[in-house]
Amino acid sequence: MILLVPEHVAGKLRPSARELVAAARTLSALGECQALLLGPGASAAAVELAAFGVTAHHCEDAGYEPFKADVWTSAVAAAATQIGAKAVIVPATRGGLSYGPRVAVRLNAGLLEDVIEVETDGTTVGAKRFSYLSRVTESVRSAGLPVVISVKVNVLAPAEPSGTPGSVSAIVLPIDPATQRIEIVSQSKASTGGVALDEATIVVTGGRGVGSPEGFTRLVEPLAGCLNAAVGATRAVVDAGWRPYSDQVGQTGKSVAPNVYVALAVSGAVQHLSGMNRSKVIVAINKDKDAPIFKVADYGIVGDVNEVVPELLKVLGKQ
Amino acid sequence: MKICTVLKQVPDAEASIRTAGDRVDLTGVTFVMDGMDEYGVEEAIRLREAGHQAEIFTLALGPKRFEEAIRTSLALGSDRAIHIETTDVLDVVTQARVLAAAVRQEGADLVLVGGKQADWDSSAFGPALAEALGWPHLDWTTRLAITGTAVEATHDTDAGTETVRFSLPAVITTQQGLNEPRYPTLPNIMKAKRKELRKAVPADYQAPAPLTQVGGEVIQVKARLNKLFTGEAVETAAQLVGALRDEAKVI
Amino acid sequence: MLNFDLTPEQKEIHRLARQFTAEQIIPRAAEWDRTETFPKDMVKAAADIGLLNIGIPEDCGGLGLGVIEEVLIGEELGYGCMGFDTIILASDLAVTPIKIAGTPEQKQRFLPPLVTGLGAFCLSEADNGSDAAAMKTKAEFVGDEIVVTGTKMWITNGGVCEIYVVLCRTDEASGAKGTVCVVIPAGTPGVSHNKLHGKMGQRCSYTAEVIFENVRVPRANMLGGVGDGFKIAMRTLDRTRITVAAGSVGVARRAIDESVKYAKTRHAFGKPISELQAIQFKLADMKMGHDTSRLQTLYAAWLVDTNQPHAQASAIAKCRASDVAFAAAAEAIQIHGGYGYMNDFPVEKLLRDVKLNMIYEGTNEIQRVVVGRSLFR
Numbered sequence: 001m002i003l004l005v006p007e008h009v010a011g012k013l014r015p016s017a018r019e020l021v022a023a024a025r026t027l028s029a030l031g032e033c034q035a036l037l038l039g040p041g042a043s044a045a046a047v048e049l050a051a052f053g054v055t056a057h058h059c060e061d062a063g064y065e066p067f068k069a070d071v072w073t074s075a076v077a078a079a080a081t082q083i084g085a086k087a088v089i090v091p092a093t094r095g096g097l098s099y100g101p102r103v104a105v106r107l108n109a110g111l112l113e114d115v116i117e118v119e120t121d122g123t124t125v126g127a128k129r130f131s132y133l134s135r136v137t138e139s140v141r142s143a144g145l146p147v148v149i150s151v152k153v154n155v156l157a158p159a160e161p162s163g164t165p166g167s168v169s170a171i172v173l174p175i176d177p178a179t180q181r182i183e184i185v186s187q188s189k190a191s192t193g194g195v196a197l198d199e200a201t202i203v204v205t206g207g208r209g210v211g212s213p214e215g216f217t218r219l220v221e222p223l224a225g226c227l228n229a230a231v232g233a234t235r236a237v238v239d240a241g242w243r244p245y246s247d248q249v250g251q252t253g254k255s256v257a258p259n260v261y262v263a264l265a266v267s268g269a270v271q272h273l274s275g276m277n278r279s280k281v282i283v284a285i286n287k288d289k290d291a292p293i294f295k296v297a298d299y300g301i302v303g304d305v306n307e308v309v310p311e312l313l314k315v316l317g318k319q
Numbered sequence: 320m321k322i323c324t325v326l327k328q329v330p331d332a333e334a335s336i337r338t339a340g341d342r343v344d345l346t347g348v349t350f351v352m353d354g355m356d357e358y359g360v361e362e363a364i365r366l367r368e369a370g371h372q373a374e375i376f377t378l379a380l381g382p383k384r385f386e387e388a389i390r391t392s393l394a395l396g397s398d399r400a401i402h403i404e405t406t407d408v409l410d411v412v413t414q415a416r417v418l419a420a421a422v423r424q425e426g427a428d429l430v431l432v433g434g435k436q437a438d439w440d441s442s443a444f445g446p447a448l449a450e451a452l453g454w455p456h457l458d459w460t461t462r463l464a465i466t467g468t469a470v471e472a473t474h475d476t477d478a479g480t481e482t483v484r485f486s487l488p489a490v491i492t493t494q495q496g497l498n499e500p501r502y503p504t505l506p507n508i509m510k511a512k513r514k515e516l517r518k519a520v521p522a523d524y525q526a527p528a529p530l531t532q533v534g535g536e537v538i539q540v541k542a543r544l545n546k547l548f549t550g551e552a553v554e555t556a557a558q559l560v561g562a563l564r565d566e567a568k569v570i
Numbered sequence: 571m572l573n574f575d576l577t578p579e580q581k582e583i584h585r586l587a588r589q590f591t592a593e594q595i596i597p598r599a600a601e602w603d604r605t606e607t608f609p610k611d612m613v614k615a616a617a618d619i620g621l622l623n624i625g626i627p628e629d630c631g632g633l634g635l636g637v638i639e640e641v642l643i644g645e646e647l648g649y650g651c652m653g654f655d656t657i658i659l660a661s662d663l664a665v666t667p668i669k670i671a672g673t674p675e676q677k678q679r680f681l682p683p684l685v686t687g688l689g690a691f692c693l694s695e696a697d698n699g700s701d702a703a704a705m706k707t708k709a710e711f712v713g714d715e716i717v718v719t720g721t722k723m724w725i726t727n728g729g730v731c732e733i734y735v736v737l738c739r740t741d742e743a744s745g746a747k748g749t750v751c752v753v754i755p756a757g758t759p760g761v762s763h764n765k766l767h768g769k770m771g772q773r774c775s776y777t778a779e780v781i782f783e784n785v786r787v788p789r790a791n792m793l794g795g796v797g798d799g800f801k802i803a804m805r806t807l808d809r810t811r812i813t814v815a816a817g818s819v820g821v822a823r824r825a826i827d828e829s830v831k832y833a834k835t836r837h838a839f840g841k842p843i844s845e846l847q848a849i850q851f852k853l854a855d856m857k858m859g860h861d862t863s864r865l866q867t868l869y870a871a872w873l874v875d876t877n878q879p880h881a882q883a884s885a886i887a888k889c890r891a892s893d894v895a896f897a898a899a900a901e902a903i904q905i906h907g908g909y910g911y912m913n914d915f916p917v918e919k920l921l922r923d924v925k926l927n928m929i930y931e932g933t934n935e936i937q938r939v940v941v942g943r944s945l946f947r
Contacts, residue, residue, distance in 0.1 A: 066481075067476070069446065069455075069456065069458075070455055073450070093477050094458075094459070094475070094476055094477040095476075095477060097442050097443065097446075097458075098442075098446055098456075098458055099446070100443070100446075101411070101412060101415075101443035101444075101446040101447040101450065102446050102447065102449065102450040102456075104412050104443075104447065104530075105412060105415065105416070105447050105450040105451050106450060108530075109530065110410070110412070110530035110531040111410070111411065111412045111443055111447070111530070111531065112531065113411070113441050113442075113443050114440065114441070126534065129440070130440055130539065131343075131438060131439055131440050131536070132330065132336050132343065132437075132438055132440070133332065133437055133440065134440065134539065135336045135538065135539055136336060136338075136343055136536050136537065136538055136539055137536070137537050137538075137539045138533050138534075138535065138536045138537075139533070139534035139535045139536075140410075140531050140532065140533055140534060141531065141532055141534050142530060142531050143528065143529065143530050143531065143532065144530075147531075181455040181485055181486070182455050182457070182483050182484070182485045183483060183484045183485065184481055184482075184483050185471070185482045185483060185484055186481070186482045187476075187478075187479065187480070187481045187482075188479045188480050188481075189478045189479040202569075202570075227570065235495060238496075239495070239496065244479065245461075245475050245479070245480065246475075246477070246478065246479055251435065251437065251440075252355070252434065252435060252459075252494060252495050259569050260563065260567075260569045260570065269332070270332040270333065271332060274440070277539075277541065278539075278541070280569065281563070281567045281569050282543065283559065283563070290835070294545070294547065295543075295545070296543055297543060297544075297545065298543050298544040298545070298546065298567065299544065299546050299548070299559055299562050299563065299567075300545070300546065300547045300548070301547075301548045301549075301555045301556075301559060302547060302548075302549055303549075303552055303555060304552075307552040308552045308555060308556055310552075311552045311553050311555075311556030311557075312556045312559065312560065314556070315556050315557050315560045316560060386578070387578070387581065387582070387585075390578055390582060391582065391585075394582060502586060502589065502590060502619045503582065503586055503619075504618070504619045504620040505583060505586070505619065505620030505621060505624060505633055505635075506620050506633060507620075508579055508582045508583055508586065508620075509579060509633060509635075511579075511582075512578075512579055
């Protein structure tokens with residue numbers, strides 16, 4: 001058995017769900033694919049998931065939202081034990097990266113974290129993942145089974161619906177009060193609007209060289225709007241308080257691999273590159289010709305973003 | 320309050336990573352304390368400076384060269400250290416199991432550790448350690464306030480930030496912005512000479528057999544075009560758009 | 571038993587100095603140079619982490635560290651900015667005479683403020699540098715006091731220090747035999763200074779003409795006795811010129827690193843210039859000079875720390891390291907071509923800065939006198 005734990009929002013599956021299904025299909029030698037969906041909207045998401053041939057279990061208990069690592073750990077570990085899962089597959093989101101390792105320890109399972117490829121020989125699972133700040137691709141292999149796998153988002157080709165739909169059923173997973181150890185006092189969802197960073201096909205990131213929050217409003221946002229792109233930020237920009245943390249791309253922020261990554265006044269520190277160096281095409285604009293970003297750029301302009309970006313907007317506007 | 324800081328050494332971010340055969344070759348590479356762990360050491364010291372009667376000890380699991388980073392933590396303010404020395408490359412979950420046994424043996428109320436390891440590119444250690452200890456964990460922590468055993472903290476989530484409350488004992492992993500690490504001062508570097516640095520081996524903690532192994536490592540190479548447009552902004556902008564549209568065909 | 575290892579503490583200190591330099595000094599050095607700014611806040615930051623006057627004995631509140639540690643710090647600070655390094659090493663020129671010639675009471679009185687403050691050593695005058703014994707600044711014994719009158723020139727930290735250690739002549743005898751060494755606290759009436767402007771390099775280091783007009787200090791401020799001044803000064807320089815050598819070593823290494831970086835990215839005739847033998851030979855020479863002068867510098871430091879005679883070894887280190895560094899800086903400019911001549915690249919500053927290393931703390935000509943003479947003893 002394989003257990004998937006896809007994420008959903010407002011009753012709709014997140015795009016990463018189809019990537020989990022793709023991973024599960026590659027591992028079909030480990031058995032039938034089942035899924036666990038937790039929280040309000042789970043039943044609708046389960047129906048959507050069933051179209052992919054997955055047996056989808058849903059638990060609409062409101063206690064599963066907002067996300068709490070302890071609560072999800074218990075539910076996922078219990079479900080995995082219940083169905084005798086040989087593999088538990090979760091998305092490598094903050095949530096998945098938080099409860100996945102806990103589940104692995106609880107099940108005494110190997111952990112294959114943030115993987116970009118999986119395969120199995122029936123008794124072990126192998127995977128490819130990045131290391132050394134995304135500079136190295138390493139092959140890892142579990143010693144046996146079960147395994148917990150977190151799948152890097154936006155990498156695997158999403159699965160298509162299958163011929164035979166799977167079944168949908170409700171599952172009872174009461175929340176043990178002992179798992180409610182962390183009380184959430186407040187949440188702030190940074191909504192800068194626009195396209196979501198980890199789902200964008202084009203990303204326009206501003207670095208410290210943009211100069212100010214006003215520079216973002218004047219240069220970065222219009223260019224992103226023009227290209228229907230998401231806006232990203234470097235660590236320095238977030239540290240300066242110009243953009244929220246959820247915009248951050250890099251080692252301690254998000255990892256993205258869009259079709260086009262435009263780096264405006266970004267110097268190109270290794271920690272930032274580790275979050276975007278898999279982008280298909282990288283464009284860099286920086287007035288410092290020695291900036292490390294130019295080493296990884298396909299196309300670069302040595303120039304001041306204050307001069308170049310308005311010209312780009314003019315050219316793009318004419319198209 | 321007993322605070323445990325866990326740290327490791329990783330290659331300096333500016334170091335060139337090479338492979339020899341199918342493995343990363345670290346000869347000649349400069350190593351530094353993982354920057355994310357630095358935030359943990361700094362936070363432990365700040366908690367003590369804020370008035371908590373804290374004993375701080377450092378735990379590290381790794382080869383002999385980790386001693387440098389351990390000594391730095393002693394110079395920064397940790398009271399003593401335990402170096403579990405091994406040349407084995409242990410997966411993150413196995414690391415967590417060994418260190419959980421060490422934490423249990425030493426006793427601690429709080430474990431501070433980096434939110435992501437810069438060599439494994441992994442954020443699993445903190446959560447796995449917490450599970451092995453049976454404690455809650457908080458990851459990507461940007462603000463921490465402790466009164467007695469009551470913790471209030473802020474951390475990053477996928478959607479934004481969250482403020483939470485919970486009780487010690489707990490594992491807290493760091494995020495940039497938690498604090499600004501200090502320099503070790505020369506007087507403290509000299510004082511650290513007299514602090515205890517105890518050696519141990521994984522077998523002392525019933526180290527389990529690793530559950531995953533690394534098979535091979537390959538430098539991730541993506542050849543880039545490195546095409547540079549120079550000149551007046553009017554020209555370069557037009558050239559860039561043309562290239563993206565007609566050559567790369569991405570817009 | 572020959573051992574080239576550093577102790578774990580020495581490695582830590584070395585690492586700290588390198589980190590501090592990379593994070594605090596290198597980003598600011600060009601600006602200080604452009605504006606001739608004495609970086610008071612950065613000197614305080616260095617003092618706060620314990621990098622200042624590390625040779626002050628522990629019983630005077632210092633760290634009691636040796637010249638090897640000073641060399642490790644000096645080569646890193648010199649790598650970042652030789653001007654800044656000079657601020658730090660020149661302060662040791664005030665500490666050292668007190669250490670070698672001061673009574674326990676004098677050490678307790680004069681050294682503690684230098685744990686966090688700078689000192690200045692006043693030997694040279696407008697009309698005498700190498701010919702130190704020909705100094706004109708006068709010390710007169712009047713009752714219980716010494717009255718100092720004269721003008722000293724080229725004084726690093728003059729005007730921004732806590733104490734001056736001043737070499738004067740008396741009427742007792744002429745030449746070296748009549749000299750005394752007197753400690754004068756800053757703020758003593760009659761002490762004034764004029765900052766010198768227009769230096770070629772090391773422009774963040776505060777250099778002044780210091781004027782003593784009937785400055786009165788207690789007789790108890792004299793280090794050693796009458797006639798000891800010149801000796802104290804020479805013994806001081808025998809030691810402190812080792813840290814000058816260390817700064818030169820740092821400059822040479824910077825010249826190499828910048829040139830390697832540039833040569834990898836600069837293309838000519840279809841390939842990076844790093845592949846051209848001419849460039850490789852220049853860098854090889856720079857590297858050979860750096861490594862050998864570094865070892866000589868550490869050797870001289872080791873001799874001091876193990877209480878062995880070191881005058882010849884330190885003269886060799888100071889002279890060779892500065893000659894090497896100056897040549898390396900010139901070659902670094904050459905490797906950079908036209909860009910090397912521009913001040914938005916860091917290499918032209920290296921040349922302007924390190925030229926002084928061939929002149930101060932005993933010119934390289936004087937170093938040759940020291941070494942040459944020592945061969946015939």
